[in-house]
Amino acid sequence: MQSQSNEHNEHNAILTKLIAGLPEIKNYLSELESQDLWWTTVAMVGKINNQNIDPQLLVSIVETQVEFQKLRDKMMSSLIERYESQAKSDLQLKTQAIIDIINRNLFERTADVGFLAEDLVIKDYLRVQHPDKSDNERIQQRLTEYAAKYTVYKDIALVKPDHSLAYSLKYGNKSLVMHDLFLQDRKLQQGQFVEHFGPCSLYDDEKRVLLYIQAIRKDSQVLGYLILHFRFYDEMNGIFKTLNLGNTQYKMRLTHNDGETLASNDSIHYPLYKKTGKPKSAINPSVHQSSLTLARTTKGYEGFMGLPWLSEASLDVKSAIQQHKPAELNHSLNYQINSQSPLFLHELTETNLMVKNLLLIVILNGKINSLKREVSAFLPVLESFQEISQNISDTFNRFIHHLHSVILKIVLTKLENSALLSAEIMDRNLYERANDVRWWALNDRLINCLKANLSNSSEFASLQVKAQQTLLTINNLYTVYTNLLLIDHNHNIIAVSNPEESKWLGQKFEHKTDLEQCFKVSNSQAYFASNFKPSPYYGDKPTYIYYAPIKDPEKNSNLGAIAIVFDSAPQFKAILKDFAPDFMRHELKTASFNAFINSKGQVISSNTDLLQAGQQITLPAELGQFSAGKQGLAEITLGGTAFICRFFMSKGYREFKNADGYNNYVIALAAIKK
Numbered sequence: 001m002q003s004q005s006n007e008h009n010e011h012n013a014i015l016t017k018l019i020a021g022l023p024e025i026k027n028y029l030s031e032l033e034s035q036d037l038w039w040t041t042v043a044m045v046g047k048i049n050n051q052n053i054d055p056q057l058l059v060s061i062v063e064t065q066v067e068f069q070k071l072r073d074k075m076m077s078s079l080i081e082r083y084e085s086q087a088k089s090d091l092q093l094k095t096q097a098i099i100d101i102i103n104r105n106l107f108e109r110t111a112d113v114g115f116l117a118e119d120l121v122i123k124d125y126l127r128v129q130h131p132d133k134s135d136n137e138r139i140q141q142r143l144t145e146y147a148a149k150y151t152v153y154k155d156i157a158l159v160k161p162d163h164s165l166a167y168s169l170k171y172g173n174k175s176l177v178m179h180d181l182f183l184q185d186r187k188l189q190q191g192q193f194v195e196h197f198g199p200c201s202l203y204d205d206e207k208r209v210l211l212y213i214q215a216i217r218k219d220s221q222v223l224g225y226l227i228l229h230f231r232f233y234d235e236m237n238g239i240f241k242t243l244n245l246g247n248t249q250y251k252m253r254l255t256h257n258d259g260e261t262l263a264s265n266d267s268i269h270y271p272l273y274k275k276t277g278k279p280k281s282a283i284n285p286s287v288h289q290s291s292l293t294l295a296r297t298t299k300g301y302e303g304f305m306g307l308p309w310l311s312e313a314s315l316d317v318k319s320a321i322q323q324h325k326p327a328e329l330n331h332s333l334n335y336q337i338n339s340q341s342p343l344f345l346h347e348l349t350e351t352n353l354m355v356k357n358l359l360l361i362v363i364l365n366g367k368i369n370s371l372k373r374e375v376s377a378f379l380p381v382l383e384s385f386q387e388i389s390q391n392i393s394d395t396f397n398r399f400i401h402h403l404h405s406v407i408l409k410i411v412l413t414k415l416e417n418s419a420l421l422s423a424e425i426m427d428r429n430l431y432e433r434a435n436d437v438r439w440w441a442l443n444d445r446l447i448n449c450l451k452a453n454l455s456n457s458s459e460f461a462s463l464q465v466k467a468q469q470t471l472l473t474i475n476n477l478y479t480v481y482t483n484l485l486l487i488d489h490n491h492n493i494i495a496v497s498n499p500e501e502s503k504w505l506g507q508k509f510e511h512k513t514d515l516e517q518c519f520k521v522s523n524s525q526a527y528f529a530s531n532f533k534p535s536p537y538y539g540d541k542p543t544y545i546y547y548a549p550i551k552d553p554e555k556n557s558n559l560g561a562i563a564i565v566f567d568s569a570p571q572f573k574a575i576l577k578d579f580a581p582d583f584m585r586h587e588l589k590t591a592s593f594n595a596f597i598n599s600k601g602q603v604i605s606s607n608t609d610l611l612q613a614g615q616q617i618t619l620p621a622e623l624g625q626f627s628a629g630k631q632g633l634a635e636i637t638l639g640g641t642a643f644i645c646r647f648f649m650s651k652g653y654r655e656f657k658n659a660d661g662y663n664n665y666v667i668a669l670a671a672i673k674k
Contacts, residue, residue, distance in 0.1 A: 645671030
């Protein structure tokens with residue numbers, strides 16, 4: 001407890017020194033010091049000319065001076081508290097985001113490796129003792145199809161039970177033998193995946209690789225192993241770039257819990273593969289010299305906690321203060337904090353008024369006393385005190401205005417970070433959905449079921465059961481869907497993943513127009529996504545449904561389609577919760593909200609009762625024209641209450657919404673009462 005107190009005092013001393021050094025603050029403090037000195041001087045003159053004056057009057061003047069000094073100290077403390085709060089909360093948000101963004105991504109990889117290990121084409125290839133040219137061409141095509149959809153993978157490799165390479169996109173069927181202990185991991189024999197970060201004999205041109213490995217089985221026989229090589233460094237560089245927001249002052253790293261740096265945005269501060277201290281996850285940053293440093297473990301996603309990694313970030317305190325100077329805000333925003341705003345500093349404003357009134361009463365009493373006792377020589381002294389009082393009050397008013405500007409800039413920066421990160425995570429999440437539906441449309445069991453249905457084959461019943469089992473297996477791996485539906489060419493639902501939704505079997509699929517759009521898709525790289533709208537397959541609540549046609553591999557004709565129902569309500573709520581601005585003051589928390597809306601004013605999700613999914617609202621002009629990546633400031637009115645908000649227009653992730661032909665104009669909002 002004592003060390004924490006010392007740390008806080010050290011931090012406070014650093015902040016006080018740096019804040020006091022800001023030009024505008026120096027001017028305020030200099031003015032107040034000068035006026036305080038003048039007060040003392042006038043008080044001394046008053047003592048000399050105090051014949052027949054009530055001594056209590058001079059005591060009251062000195063006491064009032066002390067109150068002004070207290071107010072000055074309180075304002076400085078308030079300024080320090082705001083800067084300290086912002087420096088901490090910015091660091092907390094970014095540090096937590098590093099580990100949570102990568103952990104969310106890697107959760108998807110664990111599902112991928114489990115599902116791809118069940119692929120029939122891969123199993124058929126590994127069963128062949130000596131694959132010929134056509135076998136190699138077929139597996140090359142299959143793995144290429146997969147990598148084209150999941151562009152987060154650098155390579156996909158198939159390894160034989162003796163650990164020799166069967167095939168990979170990088171090496172083909174080159175004769176190579178792996179010597180890696182992770183292939184002997186017991187979890188592989190138990191049907192689980194293995195997550196490996198470190199050297200690998202197959203990729204000896206890279207110092208560290210992140211791999212996902214799963215045994216490929218036929219009944220109890222191990223046919224081989226699947227290895228997915230994740231583009232780890234591409235991903236981490238993208239995360240650092242997003243979180244820096246153009247500000248290179250933040251030093252960030254992903255670290256093993258033993259302190260070894262796995263990835264960083266600053267090779268000098270955090271050199272790769274070197275141990276730089278042993279980080280411990282904490283709520284608040286620690287202070288070292290003039291820097292704040294914080295480490296965090298992941299909150300987890302869908303129960304997945306990942307490898308024993310932490311994120312760590314540090315920020316120079318001086319940089320934290322400089323980036324929240326209010327000057328730039330005053331030029332760009334015509335907005336003043338009024339007394340109704342949750343940002344208004346009532347206590348300081350009221351104290352300033354109280355002290356001013358206190359001195360006014362003292363001066364009036366002094367004038368009355370002087371006139372009663374006919375001591376006119378003391379009247380100029382009182383006039384001087386009145387002038388000093390007004391000057392000090394004016395300085396305090398300007399100081400309070402400055403504090404309001406600082407608070408506004410700090411709050412808007414929090415909102416800006418929140419909006420940007422919410423949009424980023426939403427795009428990353430939906431990127432995976434677009435990948436999933438396209439890949440599952442190539443599943444042989446689903447294709448065989450639809451073929452049998454089309455030809456009225458006697459095998460249809462058994463193949464339908466297998467298709468249903470396949471959908472269930474997929475849904476158990478990919479838990480962000482409420483249902484996966486297999487639909488034939490006549491729009492009949494013939495299999496579902498959710499046993500509780502079996503009532504739909506044999507029914508016509510109700511989103512006829514969407515399905516017709518899906519059937520227009522001509523190649524396996526394309527897909528169709530519905531608008532955000534109510535669906536009977538989501539309890540009549542609004543959501544996104546992703547579609548891909550399932551085609552006959554030989555004829556390229558439509559056999560049917562797969563429709564996957566995204567569990568949008570909890571997924572979007574979780575994003576808004578995880579990346580909401582972390583206001584420490586209760587009144588700010590209750591006065592703020594986050595939301596996803598589209599460019600037509602339809603609410604997709606929010607964390608306020610003022611906005612419900614599917615609701616339509618009127619958008620301000622700033623939000624009317626969508627431009628990917630655009631961000632800014634707007635005012636929005638809800639239920640008669642005005643909110644000032646930061647917005648970020650989603651820009652997609654990798655090829656999603658950038659090179660895949662899909663347009664989804666989503667805007668992330670982070671707002672606070674005006």
